[in-house]
Amino acid sequence: MRRRTLGRDNISTGTDSRGGANAENTGDVQRRPTRRDLLAGIGGASATLLAGCSTTVGTGPAPTLRIGTLRPPITLDPIEAESIGSEQAIERVFEGLYAYGEGTNVVPAIASGQPTTENDGREFVVELDDGARFQNDRDVIAEDVVYSYTAPLEEDAPTAWRVSPFESVEAEDERTVRFTLSEPYPALEHALTHPIVPRQEREDDREAFAANPIGAGPYEVASFSAEKKATLIRWDDYWGETRPAIERLTLAYVEFPMTQLTSLRTNRNDMIEPVSPLIVNHVGDVANASVKRQQGYTSFYYGFNLNEGPTTDPRVREAISYCIDLEKAVSEFIEPMGQRQYGPLPPQVAEEWDMPTDEWTDLANEKNVERAKNLFREADAASGQLRILTSMDPKHKELGEALAGGLRDADHGALVISKPETKFIERYVSGSERDYSVFVGEISGTPDPDSHLYPTFHENMSGVTNGTFYREDAVMERLTSARRTDDRERRRELYEAAVTKLLEDRVCLPICSFENSFAVDAGVENFRVHPISKVNPRLAGEQGVVTINGGDGS
Incomplete structure (x- = not known):
């Protein structure tokens, strides 16, 4: 072919052309480890960890590749998948x-x-x-x-x-x-x-299929443990034109960035992804590896529960927007692996579509504790705790704790609830105030605005991929109309109006975009990061196949 x-x-x-144990965290934001902390922690890796390591690059009878990921696969069924970790495994098994x-x-x-x-x-x-x-x-x-x-x-x-x-x-x-x-x-x-x-x-048997599916792609499933690991083996009878060189691929969940970095240094993993801002500047110091990165189409946002609870009151949502310095949060937790954004579209999409980003920037509030306190009093919401739901992803947890700290500055209670991916996906779309008032959401799309806006905000997807439960007829009509016209300028106008209304009504607080990134051992050759998140790790393509120490897998 x-x-x-x-x-x-x-x-x-x-x-025109998202498994650790359940955790409920209520403390302040923890101090980020310093360079000395990192190097000391990595250099003093325990004997038990080292004993459990297996060097994979260039060893064994066949080329194998092991990736330590912060994004655990939770299902291998393409119909039900909605997290990046699942999609990355699915893309190797299916076509x-x-x-x-x-x-x-x-x-x-x-x-x-x-x-x-x-x-x-x-x-x-x-x-x-x-x-x-x-x-x-x-x-x-x-x-x-x-x-x-x-x-x-x-x-x-x-x-x-x-x-x-x-x-x-x-x-x-x-x-x-x-x-x-x-x-x-x-x-x-x-x-x-x-x-x-x-x-x-x-x-x-749909349940069995989700753990051991049959696809038409170049890899078959050898084993799968939800939220822990997926091991794939090359299908040697693959009918496609390009046959991968890597015979065995393991996507293994690693809970912490520092553990990721240690695993790379000790050859437990050959690649890690995504590369946390916490360790990006230390990859070269502790491992014979380099960081490969690509601007992609993934972004983070705070989503509000407009279905039940205190955040149905726009004054409460506005008060929350005054509780956090998002410029500082992005600087501390995201940069240099991402950048601040002021709308729900990644910067390159907003630029390509000539969106009014300056106007959207003006709609963002700077931190103002007194203004937040006054709004909470007006809304009679000065008592009780706001529940902030996050996944176990370290970035999500940091952003959740940052918001909780700001709420406490405004004399408002806040509880950060961090759940494993499966539980998070279930709860952030429940619409129940017992589950969340605010959630840290993640959008992974394509260059087309529809992929970022329709599944995230349209009422047709409420309770499925939309956890805000926002209901505004004019916005819904615009999002629907924009996917039904081939007039690019008309689409741009519809999206501009819809996004502006979403921001004015504070349905969400956009946070940042985040790059697609891998730290790669030097023995892995010809690996390139793709801008579409689910396509990674791409092991074969138009510009050749990924090899290990020059091996061709034959």
Whole structure:
């Protein structure tokens, strides 16, 4: 199969181109370790840790790669996945009709080539590659594609937003699929990268499938432990053109950045990701490694519970916005691996779409404790604790504690509740004030604004991927209309108005963007970081395959 770049105009109907134990933390923000703390901690790694290490780079009978990640995989089912950790494992096991190339362009994967467009772009036909097979040696057929695009809607799954624009998806024969749109969908090319799953195999036992799935990608699942580790082995009968050199890939959850760095130094892991701002300047000091980074499309925000509790009062949300110096928080916890942003769109998306970022900056409040106190009194919300929900991700916890500290400065109680990824994903969309008043959210999207705004704020996704439960008809109509027009300037106007209203109503407090980053042992060669988070770690692509010490895996 030859993968060809799929032109934007040819595929688009428009013209434009998230397991440790449960923890409840109530203390102040802890002092960040100094350089001396780091080096002392790493240099004094315990004998028991060292005894448990296994050097993987360049050793053993086959090339193996082990990655220590702060983002644990929690499911391997593409229909149900919504966290970066899950998606990163899924992308090795499954293929979509199309896949991302070296950048954000898409190229044929299961599709044999470019789609044929009919009915003024409202219908398009995709032919499947004759060689496309699942790992049980069954051909990928059109019925599997139809199922992959209709199951998310039928199951009200986290991925439903990606496929909801399609009016119908039908199999014309075993190798031909017809997609029909009732309206244009400018983000079509991104939707067509959705992983294709085998219908019958998933329906036989969905629970088993989520832990041991069958895909059409270059890697099979060897073992999986939710929120701990996924080990994948290369499928040597992979039907695709490019065969990875790495035969065994392990994605292992590591809870703390310092532990990550120690694991890299002792060869427990060959790569770590993402690279915490806490350790980025020390990678070269303690390991024969380097940091590889790429500006991506991931951002953090504080989301408010507008369904129940004190944060349904706009005065309380405004008071909270005066409780934290976000410039300082980003400087302390994020830089240099990210930057402050003032809207829910990453800086490069906002710039590409010519958004009024200066105006959005003016809507952000500076810390003002007295103003916060007055607003809390006006809202009669001076008593009780605000519950701040975070995942176990260290950055999320730091941002949660920073906000809690600011609330205490304003004489308001705050409780930070940090949960493992599975529990966090369940609770931040519950809408229950017992679970959260505020949550630290993370958006990982594409260059199209729809991927950042629709799943995060549209009422259709409330309780699924939207934990704010914001209801404002004008904003919902704009978010819907923006994904139904191929007029780029009209889309820009709709998104500008929607985001401005979201910020004025303080549905969220945008925090920052965060780069895609890996610290990589010198023995790992030809590894490049992709701007789309889920594509990482990319082990094979148009510019060759990742190797270990020059090995080709053959």
